[in-house]
Amino acid sequence: MTASEPLPLNxxxxxxxxxVLTLGAASGLTAAVRRYAxxxxxxxxxxxxxxxxxxxxxxxxLSFILLLPLLLGWQVWQFEAPAGVMxxxxxxxxxxxxVGWLDDHQPLSARLRFGLQALIALCGLLALPAxxxxxxxxxxxxxxxxxLPVLLVALVWITNLYNFMDGIDxxxxxxxxxxxxxxxxxxxxxxxxxxxxxxxLCAPLLGFLYWNLPQARIFMGDVCSAPLGxxxxxxxxxxAAETSVNLWCWLILLSAxxxxxxxxxxxxxxxxQRWAEPHRSHTxxxxxxxxxxxGRVGVAxxxxxxxxxxxxxxxxxxxxxxxLLFWLLACSPLVYLCYWARAGCIELS
Numbered sequence: 587m588t589a590s591e592p593l594p595l596n597x598x599x600x601x602x603x604x605x606v607l608t609l610g611a612a613s614g615l616t617a618a619v620r621r622y623a624x625x626x627x628x629x630x631x632x633x634x635x636x637x638x639x640x641x642x643x644x645x646x647x648l649s650f651i652l653l654l655p656l657l658l659g660w661q662v663w664q665f666e667a668p669a670g671v672m673x674x675x676x677x678x679x680x681x682x683x684x685v686g687w688l689d690d691h692q693p694l695s696a697r698l699r700f701g702l703q704a705l706i707a708l709c710g711l712l713a714l715p716a717x718x719x720x721x722x723x724x725x726x727x728x729x730x731x732x733x734l735p736v737l738l739v740a741l742v743w744i745t746n747l748y749n750f751m752d753g754i755d756x757x758x759x760x761x762x763x764x765x766x767x768x769x770x771x772x773x774x775x776x777x778x779x780x781x782x783x784x785x786x787l788c789a790p791l792l793g794f795l796y797w798n799l800p801q802a803r804i805f806m807g808d809v810c811s812a813p814l815g816x817x818x819x820x821x822x823x824x825x826a827a828e829t830s831v832n833l834w835c836w837l838i839l840l841s842a843x844x845x846x847x848x849x850x851x852x853x854x855x856x857x858x859q860r861w862a863e864p865h866r867s868h869t870x871x872x873x874x875x876x877x878x879x880x881g882r883v884g885v886a887x888x889x890x891x892x893x894x895x896x897x898x899x900x901x902x903x904x905x906x907x908x909x910l911l912f913w914l915l916a917c918s919p920l921v922y923l924c925y926w927a928r929a930g931c932i933e934l935s
Contacts, residue, residue, distance in 0.1 A: 597664070601782070604660060605789045608653055612793025615649035620797065620804045628690060630805055645690050646797055647810020650790040651683040654817075657790070661783050670715065675820055678710040679813045682745070686808035696862045700742070703812065707741040710820050718826035720833055721906040741819045744840065747847035748815025753871055755802040755880040757887060758811055759795045763788055764891040765818060765839045769831070771896075772903050778829040784821070800880040834902040834909025838916050842890050845920040846870060846929065853930025869929040890920070 623629065623643030630644050658676045661667035685702050688694060711717065711734065719726040720733075729737045752758035766784045773781035797803050806814075822836035837844070846869045854861050866875075874883045898916035902909040924930075 601664070601786075605786060608657065608786070608789035609793040612649040612653055612790035613796050614793075615652060616646045616794050616797045616804060619643075619646050619648050623804065626691075642802060642805055644805040645687070645807035645809050646794055646804035647806035647814065648683075648687070649794050650810055651680065651813060653790045654679060654787075657783075657786050661786070665779065665782055667780075667783060668715070670713075671824055674710055674713045675817060675824070678706050678820060679817045681706050682813040682816050683809050686810065686812055689808045700746075703745050703816070704738065704742050707745065707816060707819075708738055710816070711738060711741065711823065714820075714824055714827070716827040718823060718833055722910055724907050737823070741816065741823070743848075744819040744844070745812050745816040747843055748818070749808065749812040750847050750850075751843045751868065751870065752806050752811040753866065753868065754874050754883060755800040756795060756798050756884045757870060757880070758806055758814070759791050759798055760884050760887055761840075761843055761891070762814055762818065763791050763795070764888055765836075766791075768839050768891065768896045768899065769821075769825070769836065772831045772835055772899060773825065773829060775900075776830045776903065778825070778831065780825055780829065800884075802880075830906075831903060832906045832909060834906060834913055835899045838895050838899040838902055838909075838913050839891070841895055841913070841917050841920060842887055845917050846924060849921060849924040850930040857930070857932050859930075859932060867930050869924045869927045872927045872929060894919070 620643050623645050628643060628645055629641045631641050655676045658667070658672040662669045662672050682703065685694070685699065685706075689699065717728075717730040717734070717737065719728050721727075727733060748758060748761075751761070766788050770781040770784040773779075773784065794806070798806065818836075818840070822833060822840075825831055826833045826836065850868045851861055854865070854867070859865075866872075870883050870887070873886070874880050877883065895916055898912045902912045905912075
């Protein structure tokens, strides 16, 4: 069955039921994690660098992590998704989630954390059946050979930037939802069945989002933020190798987070700040303070992702050789926004 063929009614109904049940299970698991965090005092305490004002439990993203293997297994059983790839996606995400869970309870050193992230990401890349090429003005640059270290650095960076960008209520969840849904649209247009997996992954995120919307009753935590970034990156690599939805499409869809995190880090490095030190000088944090609202920033993110980035990703889908140009054009106003907000500047950290 191809993506252009509608699902049989019984299969569609069953899939819809699984989606709804997963959403409900994620909400219930998040509530349970919240009670656990309150009992064990696993809290984010407000300080001068925080974007919240009351002690808040963290680790709620564990609900997504626990349900992920079941969802991947469902894809193998019902839609004959490649079991080996699902094992890679699930195994790498769970391994990094374990690192995050330990970090939520007893903070790990930055060197150890980054080392483990790099090792897990490398294992994921080597275990995938194929790595994609990067289309560039009529040339296909293979990422399986000498450019593998570049791809590894990109994966580790996306993993970390997703952690950096999880700083206000609902933002990281909304980013993942919009990227997954936009990606599923591109896959559907490309005639790829994998769109079903991306839609299903939205269910546990929606269940968690109920508890994470402003004012958040629990935060995602390191147990999920970095693993979610790695999962999105590995999905992009795998799908770019197996479908016509190339890496430029995925990079464009992720650009709101990529630009904010990259600009902020670069400014902090150039101004002599300690890059790994906690701060609140990302563009999204500055806007949340100026607007006195986390919710408005989340809505703005959705508008940017759907109204601005998705059309550029569509162009990259149909004109892949021009993907670099489309990505640069898509990022231009986001870079200006970071400049205008003075993201990363010392006086805002």
